Amino acid sequence: MLYDPGKEYLVEARLLPLAREAGCADVDAYVVKLQTDFGERAKVLDALTINETSWFRDNAPYQTFTDVMLPAMIAARAHVRHISIWSAACSSGQEAYSLAMLLDQHLPSGWTAQILATDVSPKMLARVDAGRYSQVEMNRGLPATSLVKYFTRTGSEWEVSDDLKKMVRTQPLNLSTPFPLLPTFDIVFIRNVLIYFDMEMKREILRKVHQVISPDGFMLLGSSETTLDLENHWGREAHGRVQIHRPAGYTPTSAVLQPASLNTTAMTGA
Numbered sequence: 001m002l003y004d005p006g007k008e009y010l011v012e013a014r015l016l017p018l019a020r021e022a023g024c025a026d027v028d029a030y031v032v033k034l035q036t037d038f039g040e041r042a043k044v045l046d047a048l049t050i051n052e053t054s055w056f057r058d059n060a061p062y063q064t065f066t067d068v069m070l071p072a073m074i075a076a077r078a079h080v081r082h083i084s085i086w087s088a089a090c091s092s093g094q095e096a097y098s099l100a101m102l103l104d105q106h107l108p109s110g111w112t113a114q115i116l117a118t119d120v121s122p123k124m125l126a127r128v129d130a131g132r133y134s135q136v137e138m139n140r141g142l143p144a145t146s147l148v149k150y151f152t153r154t155g156s157e158w159e160v161s162d163d164l165k166k167m168v169r170t171q172p173l174n175l176s177t178p179f180p181l182l183p184t185f186d187i188v189f190i191r192n193v194l195i196y197f198d199m200e201m202k203r204e205i206l207r208k209v210h211q212v213i214s215p216d217g218f219m220l221l222g223s224s225e226t227t228l229d230l231e232n233h234w235g236r237e238a239h240g241r242v243q244i245h246r247p248a249g250y251t252p253t254s255a256v257l258q259p260a261s262l263n264t265t266a267m268t269g270a
């Protein structure tokens with residue numbers, strides 16, 4: 001993970017409390033300890049990662065999920081009636097559960113879906129499993145109708161329904177190291193995480209995602225992220241303001257993929 005030059009103070013400020021807790025005099029001594037102490041390394045990952053997220057973040061990508069990606073996948077997966085989604089770098093799970101709500105509303109009956117939610121931070125994955133959110137977190141992008149439908153109040157928090165929890169499975173996964181064995185995904189949301197890596201690592205991560213996405217699958221990045229200038233394994237389709245990435249060479253055959261109203265322009269990989 002890259003921190004911009006000048007942000008050393010931020011790293012220091014986040015590591016000093018951990019160093020003190022571990023009985024080290026300062027951050028330098030703590031860094032030496034980290035070379036052999038794997039338990040402490042997990043704490044550092046939690047302290048240094050930026051977990052900013054919200055429900056239906058940026059809205060438009062989720063609209064595109066409902067209007068474009070899901071209808072295309074429902075047409076393409078009629079033989080298995082199952083859709084497999086990966087929420088990579090899921091933070092506290094709002095992305096995975098936002099997708100689960102849309103699947104609950106739009107998947108035809110008799111279909112199943114599985115969302116794999118992964119993150120490098122064990123603390124974040126524990127939060128996804130718990131499915132509990134503070135009032136402040138609930139206020140960030142969750143429609144009132146969804147709150148009523150999918151959450152119950154537990155003390156000062158809100159807990160997501162068991163039905164949505166059943167759709168979401170968690171697994172620790174560091175995007176910057178070799179991937180473990182993964183299933184093939186129909187749709188990958190890997191949003192607002194590539195910004196933390198240098199160009200070479202971004203390329204490497206996109207190459208690895210390419211290996212686990214189905215040839216007709218969809219990948220969605222954050223609004224400020226693109227595969228342009230990075231990779232020629234990916235083609236891009238613009239749906240309004242949203243760029244959808246698909247494995248290069250894939251040719252849409254179904255009318256569902258490019259409804260005229262969506263002003264879709266398919267492009268081949270750069």
Ligand SMILES: C[S@@+](CC[C@H](N)C(=O)[O-])C[C@H]1O[C@@H](n2cnc3c(N)ncnc32)[C@H](O)[C@@H]1O
Pocket residue numbers: 001049050051052053054057088089090091092095118119120121124173174175176190191192193196222
């Ligand atoms: C800004 S949040 C984005 C959350 C969500 N995808 C969204 O768009 O709202 C970035 C997440 O990336 C995770 N992360 C950072 N480095 C990672 C890595 N090397 N591998 C996997 N996840 C990582 C952080 O723990 C954090 O939860």
